[in-house]
Amino acid sequence: MRQNSNGAESEEKRLRKYAKILVAVAVVPLMAVILFAGCALREFGQVPQDISGYEKLPYFAGGTFRNHEALPHYPDRIRGGKAGRLRFILPNSNAPEAPLPTVSPDKEALAAPPEELAAYWLGHSSLIIELEGKRFLVDPVFGNAAPIPFVVRRYGPPPLERENLPLPDYVLITHDHYDHLEYATIRYFKNMPTQFIVPLGVGEHLVKWGIPSEKIHELAWGDEFNQNGIHIIAERALHYSGRTDSTRNSSLWASYVLKGSRKRVFISGDTGYSDHLRAIGTEHGPFDLAFFEIDGWNPGWPKTHLFPDEVIRAYHDVQAKVMVPVHWGVFDLAIHPWDESIRMIASLADKNGGITLLTPLMGQKLVPGITQVSRWWENLPFSHKTAVGTAAP
Numbered sequence: 378m379r380q381n382s383n384g385a386e387s388e389e390k391r392l393r394k395y396a397k398i399l400v401a402v403a404v405v406p407l408m409a410v411i412l413f414a415g416c417a418l419r420e421f422g423q424v425p426q427d428i429s430g431y432e433k434l435p436y437f438a439g440g441t442f443r444n445h446e447a448l449p450h451y452p453d454r455i456r457g458g459k460a461g462r463l464r465f466i467l468p469n470s471n472a473p474e475a476p477l478p479t480v481s482p483d484k485e486a487l488a489a490p491p492e493e494l495a496a497y498w499l500g501h502s503s504l505i506i507e508l509e510g511k512r513f514l515v516d517p518v519f520g521n522a523a524p525i526p527f528v529v530r531r532y533g534p535p536p537l538e539r540e541n542l543p544l545p546d547y548v549l550i551t552h553d554h555y556d557h558l559e560y561a562t563i564r565y566f567k568n569m570p571t572q573f574i575v576p577l578g579v580g581e582h583l584v585k586w587g588i589p590s591e592k593i594h595e596l597a598w599g600d601e602f603n604q605n606g607i608h609i610i611a612e613r614a615l616h617y618s619g620r621t622d623s624t625r626n627s628s629l630w631a632s633y634v635l636k637g638s639r640k641r642v643f644i645s646g647d648t649g650y651s652d653h654l655r656a657i658g659t660e661h662g663p664f665d666l667a668f669f670e671i672d673g674w675n676p677g678w679p680k681t682h683l684f685p686d687e688v689i690r691a692y693h694d695v696q697a698k699v700m701v702p703v704h705w706g707v708f709d710l711a712i713h714p715w716d717e718s719i720r721m722i723a724s725l726a727d728k729n730g731g732i733t734l735l736t737p738l739m740g741q742k743l744v745p746g747i748t749q750v751s752r753w754w755e756n757l758p759f760s761h762k763t764a765v766g767t768a769a770p
Contacts, residue, residue: 496743514571563582574596
């Protein structure tokens with residue numbers, strides 16, 4: 378009888394052990410799902426709660442913002458093949474084989490008063506711009522470009538951490554896509570004396586994330602924010618917005634004109650090519666420094682990003698004196714080799730002549746007319762030796 382009792386107890390212990398294992402197997406994935414869902418919900422932000430002020434705008438209808446010319450409906454394809462969203466998770470051959478080279482910005486230079494005109498490209502569209510004693514931080518993203526950690530990963534770390542950023546006078550956001558608007562960086566500046574300049578509707582995300590509304594300045598196309606002799610003007614771009622599929626175009630997207638008393642800067646934001654660029658050049662140009670997005674183009678979805686030949690046209694349209702390419706070197710967003718865009722831009726600039734193309738390393742301080750730059754990507758052992766793209770369709 379004791380043996381039977383002991384056997385029953387042993388069986389009961391085994392069953393309890395198996396039950397604990399089964400619970401752990403079920404609970405751990407569930408907790409992971411809950412954690413990721415919590416991260417995603419936090420990152421989604423918030424759509425505008427009151428749109429009554431937008432309804433008088435000619436580019437707002439049916440509850441969403443519109444481009445001044447219609448974007449085509451494009452299929453999910455890249456050069457005839459399927460793009461697929463798995464490319465944002467799985468490694469692919471378009472990414473570089475190793476992190477791209479960077480330069481750690483000089484701490485003393487960042488701590489010094491802002492210069493007359495200088496800039497640091499921090500990778501992708503993230504910039505520090507110094508203009509006549511004021512410092513701008515543009516589209517600051519230091520992590521991945523998605524609402525959960527392992528999606529749309531960076532090719533490598535940024536040249537500095539957000540904790541080492543100098544205090545900006547203004548944080549400029551061109552639109553609310555994840556590769557331009559980062560929750561963690563916005564929260565980092567929550568209690569600091571900086572102003573946030575954003576397109577219409579984007580301010581709702583910031584309010585949701587704890588930014589006091591009095592520090593947020595929302596601009597429509599053509600609106601101007603003036604302070605201490607600096608003019609910040611939101612201008613048109615040809616793009617779209619949304620942090621989820623259901624919130625597409627609930628906020629506006631924009632390019633920016635920065636005007637001091639002596640210098641002018643243009644920031645294209647994400648944009649397709651259209652007559653808005655010539656209009657900006659006619660009204661606000663010439664520009665001492667212009668930042669153009671160059672990556673993410675594809676014949677499968679025209680008019681949402683600039684094709685390489687369109688970047689050259691845009692340079693002339695806005696009457697830029699110096700061009701710095703941005704929106705490249707960090708994320709794989711369109712299934713072309715990581716250096717294809719910059720190689721094509723450099724080649725076209727050489728052929729066209731009269732174009733001042735500056736290509737700093739990520740983190741390198743850039744002073745137009747002084748800083749020497751190189752075509753550093755050409756000498757990397759994993760660079761592509763020939764560009765394979767074509768002009769816009």
